[in-house]
Amino acid sequence: MKKFVTVTAVFCAALTLASVAVAADEMAGMKMDNGAMSTAKPGKSQLTDAVVKKVDPSTGMVTLQHGALTNIGMSAMTMAYKAEDAAMIAHVKEGDKVKVRVEDVNGTLTIVKLEKP
Ligand SMILES: [Cu+2]
Numbered sequence: 001m002k003k004f005v006t007v008t009a010v011f012c013a014a015l016t017l018a019s020v021a022v023a024a025d026e027m028a029g030m031k032m033d034n035g036a037m038s039t040a041k042p043g044k045s046q047l048t049d050a051v052v053k054k055v056d057p058s059t060g061m062v063t064l065q066h067g068a069l070t071n072i073g074m075s076a077m078t079m080a081y082k083a084e085d086a087a088m089i090a091h092v093k094e095g096d097k098v099k100v101r102v103e104d105v106n107g108t109l110t111i112v113k114l115e116k117p
Contacts, residue, residue, distance in 0.1 A: 045101060045113070046070075046071070046101070047099035047100060047101055047113065047115065048066055048067045048068065048069055048099065048100055048101070048102070049066070049067050049097070049098075049099055050064040050065060050066035050067065050097075050098050050099070050100045051064070051065045051066075051095070051096070051097055051098070052064060052092050052093065052094055052095065052096040052097075052098060053065050053078055053094060054080070054094060055089055055092060055093060055094065056080075057086070057089050057090075060082055060083050060086070060089065061080045061081065061082060061083070062080065062081055062082075062083050062088075062089060062092065062111060062114075063078065063079065063080040063081075064078065064079065064080075064081060064098075064100060064111075065077075065078040066078075066079070066100060066102075069102050071102075071103065072102055072103065072104050072109060074102070074109075081100075081102055081109050081110065081111045082108050082109065082110045082111065083110075083111050083114070084105075084110050084111055084112050088111060088114045091116070092114065092116070096116060097116075097117065098114055098115060098116055098117075099113075099114075099115045099116075099117060100113060100114050100115075101113035101114075
């Protein structure tokens with residue numbers, strides 16, 4: 001019985017070492033993947049075409065007629081979103097064609113990026 005326990009312990013140690021080695025390999029692989037991704041950023045900062053319908057500096061809301069915002073599961077529609085900062089509002093006006101990135105920031109749909117082409 002004592003021998004069996006020892007054998008099991010050794011076997012477990014070997015298994016642990018093996019999985020550590022595998023984990024290290026996976027991490028090395030992930031690092032390479034991340035490096036490749038950081039140049040392409042697929043989908044991460046994708047911009048969507050929109051037209052500014054209304055800007056309300058008092059509330060920080062910008063009404064956008066926008067294409068599908070796939071990252072937040074929003075189809076094309078006209079809707080008001082919170083601008084991330086006041087500077088964003090300052091340089092747009094009704095009728096501007098823009099490119100936007102809207103993200104769910106702590107439950108608030110927020111325009112995190114707004115570019116005028
Ligand atoms: Cu919407």
